[in-house]
Amino acid sequence: MQPANTEPCPPMNIPPRTTSTTRWALTSLSLATLLASLGASVATVGLPALAQGLNASFQAVQWVVLAYLLAITTLIVSVGRLGDLLGRRPLLLAGILLFTLASGMCGLAPSLGWLIAGRALQGLGAAIMMTLTLALVGETVVKEKTGSAMGLLGTLSAVGTALGPSLGGTLLGAFGWQAIFLVNVPFGLLTLILAWRSLPVRLATMKAGKIRFDGPGTLLLAAALGAYALAMTQGHGSFGGSNFALLALAALCTGLFVLVQTRAVSPLIPLGLFRDRLLVAGLTTHALVATVMMATLLVGPFYLSIALGLPAPLVGLTLAVGPVTAALTGVPAGRLADRFGALPLRRVGLAVMLLGCTTLAMLSPAFGTLGYVAAIMVTTLGYALFQTANNTAVMADIPTGSRGVISGLLNLSRNLGFFTGASVLGAVFAAALPTSGINAAAPETVANGLNITFIAASLLIFMALLIVQLNPVPEPSDECQAPPRQG
Incomplete structure (x- = not known):
C-alpha cells in the first residue's frame, strides 16, 4: 500500500467551473447515460418485426440484442482504462x-x-x-454533490430502460423497425455538441512516452467475459456441454489474464486495486443485487400473464412500475447520500430490497396485481437507494488515474450480475415448472415458481447485506479533500 498523500488540498488540473457550465456538463453526461440504456431496451420490442422484415429466424435476430450486450460487457473495463491513459473527455466524445x-x-x-x-x-x-460518464462526475461536480449527480445518472438510466419498449413500439408502428435505431441519431448529435462545449478539459498528467495500453490483457479479459456471457445466455437456463465448455474457456482466460497482469508494465487492471476492501465489497454486492433485479424482469411477465391472467397491455404497464420507481427515486437517493453518507444508505437500500424480496417469496395470487406491484415497488426502491449509494461510495476519493478502470469494473459487475441472474435464477424458476414447459404450467405452479425464485433472491440480498456489515469502511472526511484510497 502506498503512503497517503499528506497534502490537505492537492491541486487539481481543472479550470474553474461556473454553476451554469457544470449544469450543462452534467446534462450531457445524463443524456449519454440515457442513450446507452435506451439502446439496450428499445431494440427488444422490435425483434418480431426484424425477423419478418429481414426474413430471419427468431434465434438469429436475438443477436441484435446479444451483440450490443456482449460488446458492452467484454470491452467496458478496457475503455475505462483507455480513458485513464488518453483522457476521458476526448474518449467520451469519440x-x-x-x-x-x-x-x-x-x-x-x-x-x-x-x-x-x-x-x-x-x-x-x-x-x-x-463507463466514462461515471468517471467524469468527479471532474464535473463538487464532492459534496457527488451523490446527487450519481442519483441523476441512475434516474436517466432507469428512464431509458422504461422508455425503450414504449418508444420502440410507437416508432415501430408508425415508421418501421429502422426508426428504432435512427431515432438515436439526432439525440446523439445533441449530446455530442453539449459534451464538447461543456465538459472540463483536464491538463495532461502523463507523459506520452509512458502511455502503454495492455493489449494482451485486453484480449484475454474480453475472451473471458465473452465466454462467460455466452455460457450464461445460451440454453435459456438449461446447461449443456457447450455451456460448460464456455465456462471452462472463461476460467482458462481468466487465469491467463491474472498471470499477464502480474507481469505487465502497465496492466489493464492493477491487481493492487483489489486490496481496497470498499471496492471489493462494492463490486461484489453490485453483482449480487443485479442478479436479483434480473429475476424481476425474467419471472414477472410469466407471473402476471399466467398466475394473474392479465392481458399483454396490462402486463407491459405493470412491468413499467419498476423502472418508473427507480427513476423517481434516483435523485432523492443521491441527496440522501450527500446528506447522511453513502455507506449507511447502502445498508438501508439492501435492507429495503430484502423486505421486498421476502414479500415476493411469500406472495399469493390472492393479493392480485396490487400485491405484486407493492412488492416490486419496495424491491426497486431498495435497489435505487443501494445503486446510488454504492456508486457514490465506490467512486469517492479514488486516484484520478484509476477512475475510468474502476468505473468500468463497477459497470461490469452489474452486467455480469444480469447475465448470472438470467441463467441461475432462470434455472431456479424453470425447476419449479412442469417438465413440459411454461406453456403447460398452471397458475398456482407459476406462483410457486415465483416464490421459490425469490427465496433464492432473498438469500443473495442477505449475503450482500452481510458483506456490507463485515466491511465497515469509514466515510471519507469532508474536510477539503480526503486522501485518495490506495490499492
Missing part, C-alpha cells in the same frame, strides 16, 4: 460519435449481418458512454 454513427448504420442496414455489426459498434460506443 464514444458518443461512434454510438451515433452506428445507430445510423443500424437504421440503414440492408441485411441482418450488417445490423448485427452495427449493433456491436453501437455497443462499443455505449460501453464508452456508460
Whole structure:
C-alpha cells in the first residue's frame, strides 16, 4: 500500500467551473447515460418485426440484442482504462460519435449481418458512454454533490430502460423497425455538441512516452467475459456441454489474464486495486443485487400473464412500475447520500430490497396485481437507494488515474450480475415448472415458481447485506479533500 498523500488540498488540473457550465456538463453526461440504456431496451420490442422484415429466424435476430450486450460487457473495463491513459473527455466524445454513427448504420442496414455489426459498434460506443460518464462526475461536480449527480445518472438510466419498449413500439408502428435505431441519431448529435462545449478539459498528467495500453490483457479479459456471457445466455437456463465448455474457456482466460497482469508494465487492471476492501465489497454486492433485479424482469411477465391472467397491455404497464420507481427515486437517493453518507444508505437500500424480496417469496395470487406491484415497488426502491449509494461510495476519493478502470469494473459487475441472474435464477424458476414447459404450467405452479425464485433472491440480498456489515469502511472526511484510497 502506498503512503497517503499528506497534502490537505492537492491541486487539481481543472479550470474553474461556473454553476451554469457544470449544469450543462452534467446534462450531457445524463443524456449519454440515457442513450446507452435506451439502446439496450428499445431494440427488444422490435425483434418480431426484424425477423419478418429481414426474413430471419427468431434465434438469429436475438443477436441484435446479444451483440450490443456482449460488446458492452467484454470491452467496458478496457475503455475505462483507455480513458485513464488518453483522457476521458476526448474518449467520451469519440464514444458518443461512434454510438451515433452506428445507430445510423443500424437504421440503414440492408441485411441482418450488417445490423448485427452495427449493433456491436453501437455497443462499443455505449460501453464508452456508460463507463466514462461515471468517471467524469468527479471532474464535473463538487464532492459534496457527488451523490446527487450519481442519483441523476441512475434516474436517466432507469428512464431509458422504461422508455425503450414504449418508444420502440410507437416508432415501430408508425415508421418501421429502422426508426428504432435512427431515432438515436439526432439525440446523439445533441449530446455530442453539449459534451464538447461543456465538459472540463483536464491538463495532461502523463507523459506520452509512458502511455502503454495492455493489449494482451485486453484480449484475454474480453475472451473471458465473452465466454462467460455466452455460457450464461445460451440454453435459456438449461446447461449443456457447450455451456460448460464456455465456462471452462472463461476460467482458462481468466487465469491467463491474472498471470499477464502480474507481469505487465502497465496492466489493464492493477491487481493492487483489489486490496481496497470498499471496492471489493462494492463490486461484489453490485453483482449480487443485479442478479436479483434480473429475476424481476425474467419471472414477472410469466407471473402476471399466467398466475394473474392479465392481458399483454396490462402486463407491459405493470412491468413499467419498476423502472418508473427507480427513476423517481434516483435523485432523492443521491441527496440522501450527500446528506447522511453513502455507506449507511447502502445498508438501508439492501435492507429495503430484502423486505421486498421476502414479500415476493411469500406472495399469493390472492393479493392480485396490487400485491405484486407493492412488492416490486419496495424491491426497486431498495435497489435505487443501494445503486446510488454504492456508486457514490465506490467512486469517492479514488486516484484520478484509476477512475475510468474502476468505473468500468463497477459497470461490469452489474452486467455480469444480469447475465448470472438470467441463467441461475432462470434455472431456479424453470425447476419449479412442469417438465413440459411454461406453456403447460398452471397458475398456482407459476406462483410457486415465483416464490421459490425469490427465496433464492432473498438469500443473495442477505449475503450482500452481510458483506456490507463485515466491511465497515469509514466515510471519507469532508474536510477539503480526503486522501485518495490506495490499492
